[in-house]
Amino acid sequence: LFDACGRSEWRRQRLAILCYHGVSISDEHEWDPALYLNEESLRRRFERMNRLGCRVLALSEAVERLAHGTLPDLAVSITFDDGTHDFYLRAAPLLKEFGFPATVYLTTYYVDRPFPVFEVALSYTIWKAENIHALHDINDLKPYLRDLYRHRTDPYATASGIREFAAAMGLSAQERDALLTRVAEAVGVDLREFRERRMLTLMSSEEVESLPDLVDVQLHTHRHRSPATRDAFVREIRDNRDRIGQLLGPEHVLEHFCYPSGVYDPVQLPWLVDLGIKSATTVVSGLAGPEDPPLLLPRVIDTMNLTDLEFEGWITGAWPRMLSMARLRP
Ligand SMILES: [Zn+2]
Known part of the structure; x- marks a missing residue:
């Protein structure tokens, strides 16, 4: 056929x-x-x-x-x-x-700009999170958090609040990258290999x-x-x-x-x-x-x-x- x-x-x-x-x-x-x-x-x-x-x-x-x-x-x-x-x-x-x-x-x-693409890198980091609820410890982020329970099945949904935060604050590419590091550290994701291999850049x-x-x-x-x-x-x-x-x-x-x-x-x-x-x-x-x-x-x-x-x-x-x-x- x-x-x-x-x-x-x-x-x-x-x-x-x-x-x-x-x-x-x-x-x-x-x-x-x-x-x-x-x-x-x-x-x-x-x-x-x-x-x-x-x-x-x-x-x-x-x-x-x-x-x-x-x-x-x-x-x-x-x-x-x-x-x-x-x-x-x-x-x-x-x-x-x-x-x-x-x-x-x-x-x-x-x-x-030598940074991973923020939107996707954030979703990837959220997907890998060991302890997603530690995001609540980042004070300025707290009002934007939602759908944390979906971080493995739909990491984009969980990341959307953080993206909104970055947009509301008018963060530059460099500041977004620093936010990515803060999020990764909070939820227990080591981004060293990710950065060395230039994933999602x-x-x-x-x-x-x-x-x-x-x-x-x-x-x-x-x-x-x-x-x-x-x-x-x-x-x-x-x-x-x-x-x-x-x-x-x-x-x-x-x-x-x-x-x-x-x-x-x-x-x-x-x-x-x-x-x-x-x-x-x-x-x-x-x-x-x-x-x-x-x-x-x-x-x-x-x-x-x-x-x-x-x-x-x-x-x-x-x-x-x-x-x-x-x-x-x-
Ligand atoms: Zn495209």
Whole structure:
């Protein structure tokens, strides 16, 4: 069945844009299996794509051929969101080994700040907490605490109060990092290894500059936000474009975009057109087809939660096709 679907005309008109975030340096995939997968799983995916005979195309070529209806059989594009240090360490060598091109949507704010990304690092620390209730001993934090009992099952919920505190206090990146240390010490988490191995940090400017040619760096906003007002939105893209342009040179073409956290507003589409953006990807699950607007391309969100069989179902088109046929029935 997978084989027949893979060679169908329906699949030939479509592109599987794989969406990844990070590849674990340590145990990140146990903390957030929807955000991180381990290297072994990523290698298995790549091997499976080779066995199926997938054609892995650079995104710029793939979206053009999608628009012209000239995609090869089993066309796939690989994208990584954010541009983490672990991408550089784990994913880039694997891409080189397999000879697969990929796009990394780079958010640039933390590229110039040598701290772990506060929001996610906080969630990771909360998940690891030995004694979560010790947070009550941090006086200024007390009024913001909630959902402490969920710290293992939904660490983001528990961390949300602390994030609110940081926002209310207007803390800088450095002050947020100091708060992360205070929280970790209070709840009994040793962050030394985490910091030494640069877990949950972004690539440094040197790392961005030394990425292999197979990796195309594209836009993801400067501060990882997607404002619904024109000026703020345009500024996010411009700051992002300027910084990547400084790193990779003015001749590096930046016309592909990924909505941060998949958040978008239809009012943003004409702004993206004005900014010269040719494609934009979401976190809506699906194969990109001729019916999809180029600025709202769905992706196949590949995570630890997907089995190899489900992955194959997505890549060959068997699974999305079954879903669409089921939807057509009364
Ligand atoms: Zn992102």
